[in-house]
Amino acid sequence: MTSREFAKLIGVSQPTVSRALNNSNLVAPETKEYVLKKAREYKFELNSQAQSLKTSRTGTIGILFPKHFISMNNNLMLAHVYDCIQQELSSYDYDIMVIYYDSNSQDFSRFERSIRKKKVDGFLVLRMELMDEEMELIQQYQVPCVFMMNANANIRENLSYFFSDSFYGGYLAGKYFGEFRDYHKMYITVSEERDDASRRFNGYRKGLEEMGYYFRDEDIVQCNIGIRSAYDCVSRHMELLRKRKTAIFTYSDLLAIGAVQACLRHDVAVPEQVQILGMDDMPLATMLQPEISTVHVDVDEIVPKACHLLMELIEKKAVMRQEWVRPRLIIRETSLLV
Amino acid sequence: MTSREFAKLIGVSQPTVSRALNNSNLVAPETKEYVLKKAREYKFELNSQAQSLKTSRTGTIGILFPKHFISMNNNLMLAHVYDCIQQELSSYDYDIMVIYYDSNSQDFSRFERSIRKKKVDGFLVLRMELMDEEMELIQQYQVPCVFMMNANANIRENLSYFFSDSFYGGYLAGKYFGEFRDYHKMYITVSEERDDASRRFNGYRKGLEEMGYYFRDEDIVQCNIGIRSAYDCVSRHMELLRKRKTAIFTYSDLLAIGAVQACLRHDVAVPEQVQILGMDDMPLATMLQPEISTVHVDVDEIVPKACHLLMELIEKKAVMRQEWVRPRLIIRETSLLV
DNA sequence: CTGAAAGCGCTTACAG
DNA sequence: CTGAAAGCGCTTACAG
Secondary structure: OOHHHHHHHHHOHHHHHHHHHHOOOOOHHHHHHHHHHHHHHHOOOOOOHHHHHEEEOOOEEEEEEEEEOOOOOOOHHHHHHHHHHHHOOOOOOOOOEEEOOOOOOOOOHHHHHHHHHHOOEEEEEEEOOOOOHHHHHHHOOOOOOEEEEOOOOOOOOOEEEOOOOOOOHHHHHHHHOOOOOOEEEEEEEOOOHHHHHHHHHHHHHHHHHHHOOOOOHOOOOOOOOOOHHHHHHHOOOOHHHHHOEEEEEEEOOHHHHHHHHHHHHHHOOOOOOOOEEEEEOHHHHHOOOOOOEEEEEHHHHHHHHHHHHHHHOOOOOOOOOEEOOOOOOEOOOOOOOO | OHHHHHHHHHOHHHHHHHHHHHHOOOOOOOOOOOHEEEEEEEEOOHHHHHHHHHHHOOOOOEEEEEHHHOOOOOHHHHHHHHHHHHHOOOOOOOOOEEEEOOOOOOHHHHHHHHHHHOOOOEEEEEEEEEOOOHHHHHHHHHEEEEEEEEOOOOOOOOOEEEOOOOOHHHHHHHHHOOOOHHHHHHEEOOOHHHHHHHHHHHHHHHHHOOOOOOOHHEEEEEEEEHHHHHHHHHHHHHHHHHHOOOEEEEOOOOOOOOHHHHHOOOOOOOOOOOOEEEEEEEHHHHHOOOEEEEEOOOOOHHHHHHHHHHHHOOOOOOOEEEEEEEEEEEOOOOOOOO
């Protein structure tokens, strides 16, 4: 049923239907109520494609994921962030389109096309790893964007974001592990998130330095995002870990879990022999035994802020905003001064 | 830029632009090539809203999630299925809209509205837990739908689905555990997925029976989806588990992981004292130590089939199809005849 | 406050 | 094979 037919059916004009259903105040309250009642009765809804064509607003927002994230199973933190976004957006009247992009290929088609074809009103972007051409696109089309979670190296001045302050997070870890005088220090990093990983590391190094510990680059261990990769990495270092007490700070909780698993498997005591500190505080961190000590990244703060700003940008009620959200230390079972 | 402007700019008519960009063969090959070249040059894309209005096709499909699933962190299997769907659909030219619905509330608005407002061309539905009214809606609007993964009790005859054969999965588990003569048998079930959980259980009971073991209802333990819940449940039964060797079949791997964690924490040997067998074979099953023995549900088979059928339904190239996909047993570390 | 009219940017008969 | 014309179902000046 079209709005014209519906209007005729209930005895008003098409504009009146439109105004009532769009909650305009250019319609008498009684009329509005009448139309709404009838709309419920006949289960009439305006066709969103036609609406969009007129208003050039689609009522859907895009969530942009880096493609190397595609497996939520590897990067469970992503699943967590995604959960939060879903939850948050359910209170707004927007639908959600999920779009992946691959920063390695030259095929940005999905993202680019969703802009050019006008399929979304704005984007929530996880990570700021877009290429220059994509940035141009955003500027050129003036499409509202809010970046969130982890930043890469070249942050644009004129874009909105809510990033976790990874440097500070690492710093907290460094200050904390600095207390563990008789423990050798390690850092497990990740090849997929180079920029953010080095931000975390630099903070860690600084925190340790302030405590009088000078971290050596050879104590950085490289692995990939994923429990298994960390498990394998740490297993390979097991001889060393047996020999000297070690405090390991990892890029993420996922790696920390892998590290813990490796120690347990090889009967190395956590936290007595090996202290382990993760980062993110993803839900899985407290689901397994022992529970992971970690640097808590406040997704529950970042996500609502980012969503809210995006809505305001779309409705042109706000302008650019940038914020680094500070994480905090949460000590649980895998690290303890004994 | 509109197609009219673009057409004028490159010296052809609007219909020619449309035909070329839609890959119609009502246009001369050279003309088509020319238009495509120019479109790339000027980065011209047809406005999808206007297209949809004319064709009443949106180029996006909806993925419908039960809302109690919203936390992918609890139900990690969901994250896995979602990953697979993303991967699969990336090869089709459809965008993806994610829609949650809550079968407990009377607010189906999100789902209902996406149908009435014509925002999607079809749905992939995880689980068949829709209410009758929603089913009516699907029939009434003739919107293409493919159901997948787990079925609830009242399966409609006239709908397409690719379900995992949960009964058979349970049956495999029963037959296998039937060999463990001196082990008491348990089943850990879940309150969120009653229908599917009892399907699994009935298969399990049957399998055991064929092996001469008669399962008693009091050996069903009830918990919630999530590692933690299973951990707590099993911890509460620890005295019993110490006393007699037990073989536990769980509704899902997630519960199996929780069960394993509980046993490890209380120094009960897995698999010697407690045998544990999960179901689903989600990626996490092999990421932790010890690796979970499980009944493998072939998501990699179900998802492509479901996606492909949905595309065909949308393009009216296919009609209804129904299939129960059989799982298979995968024995790893948490269950072993010793 | 309400309605007749124009137009958003496409696609698709239709005519040539 | 190509183009002029109509129309998809809305919204929004504009007139009253």
